Amino acid sequence: xxxxxxxxxxxxxxxxxxxxxxxxxxxxxxxxxxxPASRHTLVTSALGGxxxxxxxxxxxxxxxxxxxxxxxxxxxxxxxxxxxxxWRRTRMPVPPDESFFTLPPDWSCEVLSPSTxxxxxxxxxxxxxxxxxxxxxxxxxxxxxxxxxxxxxxxWVLANNYxxxxxxxxxxxxxxxxxxxxxxxxxxxxR
Numbered sequence: 001x002x003x004x005x006x007x008x009x010x011x012x013x014x015x016x017x018x019x020x021x022x023x024x025x026x027x028x029x030x031x032x033x034x035x036p037a038s039r040h041t042l043v044t045s046a047l048g049g050x051x052x053x054x055x056x057x058x059x060x061x062x063x064x065x066x067x068x069x070x071x072x073x074x075x076x077x078x079x080x081x082x083x084x085x086x087w088r089r090t091r092m093p094v095p096p097d098e099s100f101f102t103l104p105p106d107w108s109c110e111v112l113s114p115s116t117x118x119x120x121x122x123x124x125x126x127x128x129x130x131x132x133x134x135x136x137x138x139x140x141x142x143x144x145x146x147x148x149x150x151x152x153x154x155x156w157v158l159a160n161n162y163x164x165x166x167x168x169x170x171x172x173x174x175x176x177x178x179x180x181x182x183x184x185x186x187x188x189x190x191r
Contacts, residue, residue, distance in 0.1 A: 025079040026123045061176045074102040081109045084109040104131035
């Protein structure tokens with residue numbers, strides 16, 4: 001369950017949260033969500049595994065990216081924590097020394113759960129637009145769905161929508177084929 005505190009939030013409010021939650025600030029609202037469930041974490045880890053070899057390390061792929069789990073993004077007063085995010089090394093040759101990032105990523109991925117789906121879509125997506133993130137992925141583990149949004153000027157365009165187990169070439173990682181089957185758990189496993 002996601003708990004929203006209705007007051008102008010500060011970074012100190014966010015830091016005061018227990019380690020058992022993920023805290024974010026959007027439009028002055030502090031939002032604390034429980035740490036992701038196992039299905040959510042498995043999807044995030046599997047996708048990171050698919051991308052890091054070819055895109056971050058250049059093993060069997062083009063390289064040229066930094067792919068990070070749960071980076072803390074600071075955009076003015078907003079603090080977002082996507083499940084995964086990626087920066088082209090041409091824009092960020094070396095990650096910053098700080099524990100957060102002020103440079104918007106080129107790609108962000110949110111793994112949706114019933115408690116975070118509307119927040120990710122309605123609150124975070126406009127911030128990604130404002131900060132000119134090039135692509136946002138939404139993954140829904142229960143329905144085995146991947147939605148890929150591309151920023152075109154001042155709007156999001158659904159670039160593609162994939163369902164189930166297939167091999168795909170997905171923006172902005174179309175240089176390599178990704179195996180969606182690697183992301184999904186069998187339907188009767190876990191929550």
